[in-house]
Amino acid sequence: MVQPEGRGAAQHGHATPANGGDDVAEPCIPTRMGDGSMVEKTRSELRADIEAGTAEGARRAKCPPLGADELDHLLDIYYRSVGRNSGLLLNVPPNDKGLFCELDIRRLKEWRAALDETFATDFAAGQPAVASNVRGGDEAFGPARALDGDIDTYWATDDDVRTASLEVDLGAPATFNVSRVQEYIPLGERVRGYTIEAWQDGAWKEIVKGTTIGHKKLERFPEVTTPKVRLTITDARACPMIAGFGLHYAPRHGLGQGEE
């Protein structure tokens, strides 16, 4: 799914029309792209409401009937906003006593715990990696910089290189179902296309095919078990700069798994 460059960038997500929940498009702001050009971009932000089904403007008088799948909805919201390079503003309305409902609190804590559990382990972190091109052959821009957990360091290619790959040896077969790719945003968004492949049965098998990355791009997919993974930048406005590449396992990751 393309992350739009203009208004409407926050169109993804599970807003709740019945109670006026909606997506918020902030005023356009000048943004420098990787090739030095300037574009007007929205500061993408998703606003969602965990309450369902009351009349617009009404205050609920009792606790909401949070269903068993509500955690999946919340996880969905996270992957469709934060995982799509956007901010997330989640409305949690109080009840008629001015208090947060215990069910809401419990579900929000479950949400936090589920995300913490998923991202606490990164199978690619610190693993040996090779890249098809490294800027100036300089280790300071080497593939390890994408796997060091530091958003201020990055793997970069020479200026004239717009396609490149980074191969990570996971050491042993690892099972994961979420990928994380991050660009070094201070120097602009550059990537226009990328793939992630897993080594299976003696060949590379594509598990993710995406477009824009930006600050953070999370993709969900069915479980994959593999000893090595390859991230390939297939198109970029300027030499790619990848600050982070991670592989995670989510025990549950929402309703929209595999969607693009």
Ligand SMILES: [Ca+2]
């Ligand atoms: Ca880094």
